Amino acid sequence: MRAKDIMTESIVCVNVKETVFDAAELLLGAGVSAAPVVNDKGNVVGIVSEADLIHRAEIETAPRKSWLARLLDSDGSAARDYVTSHARKVADVMTRDVVTASDEATLGELVALIEKHRVKRIPIVRDEQIVGIVSRANLLAALLSREPEGASGHPDDKQLRQAVVDAFDTQAWKSRWPVNVVVTDGAVHLWGFVEGEDVRKAYRVAAENVPGVKRVKSHLRSLPATVGMGV
Structure with a gap:
C-alpha cells in the first residue's frame, strides 16, 4: 500500500x-x-x-x-x-x-x-x-x-500443525532447541525450551497468525542465559 x-x-x-x-x-x-x-x-x-x-x-x-x-x-x-x-x-x-x-x-x-x-x-x-x-x-x-477474515475452508489438525511448524522454520529467532507443536481441534499447544521471554512471545504470535488457528497455549519455558552459553 x-x-x-x-x-x-x-x-x-x-x-x-x-x-x-x-x-x-x-x-x-x-x-x-x-x-x-x-x-x-x-x-x-x-x-x-x-x-x-x-x-x-x-x-x-x-x-x-x-x-x-x-x-x-x-x-x-x-x-x-x-x-x-x-x-x-x-x-x-x-x-x-x-x-x-x-x-x-x-x-x-x-x-x-x-x-x-x-x-x-x-x-x-x-x-x-x-x-x-x-x-x-x-x-x-x-x-x-488488513484484519484477517479467517481461513478459507477448515484445515484438519495435521495440516494446521504443519503450517505452524513451517511458520516457525522461516524465522531468524527460531530456538536452537526443539519445539513440539500439538494441535487439537484447532487449538495449538507449544512445548519446549526457548532463549528468553521475547522468543517465547514470538512463537505464540507466529502461531496466532497461521490461518485456521483458534487459540494458542504456550507451555514453552525460558532457559537461563547461562545454559545458552554452555555453563
Whole structure:
C-alpha cells in the first residue's frame, strides 16, 4: 500500500495570507487539529496547528517566564515569543519546516517520517501540489483493512500443525532447541525450551497468525542465559 491508497483527499488548507483568527475558525469548523498552509499556487509552505494558536495575548495565555528565565533569555528568543503570541498573520506563527511525502511513498516510509520528525500527519504532494494528507488515524485504518477474515475452508489438525511448524522454520529467532507443536481441534499447544521471554512471545504470535488457528497455549519455558552459553 502507498500514500495515495490511504490518504485523506478532502483536505482543509489555510492560505498563507489569512489571519490567525481565520485559521482558528477553519480548524474548529472542520474539526481538525492542524492544517497545511498553502500559497496561491497550492504549494505547501507551512502547517498551522492548535498548538500554534493557543499561546495568545488576546486570551491571556501567552507564556509567562520566571524572572530567572527572563534574565537568561536572549533578545532573539524573547522576540520570537512575542511574535508567537501577538502576530495576526498565519505566516508569522506557522511551522515552516514541513515534512511532506510523495503520493507514491510506501506506508513504511510514511511511518519512518512520522517517527523521525515526531509529527502526527504528513501532507502528500504530487508535482509540488498538495493532494492529500496522511495521519496516524489513516495508518490505523490501513491496519484494519488488513484484519484477517479467517481461513478459507477448515484445515484438519495435521495440516494446521504443519503450517505452524513451517511458520516457525522461516524465522531468524527460531530456538536452537526443539519445539513440539500439538494441535487439537484447532487449538495449538507449544512445548519446549526457548532463549528468553521475547522468543517465547514470538512463537505464540507466529502461531496466532497461521490461518485456521483458534487459540494458542504456550507451555514453552525460558532457559537461563547461562545454559545458552554452555555453563
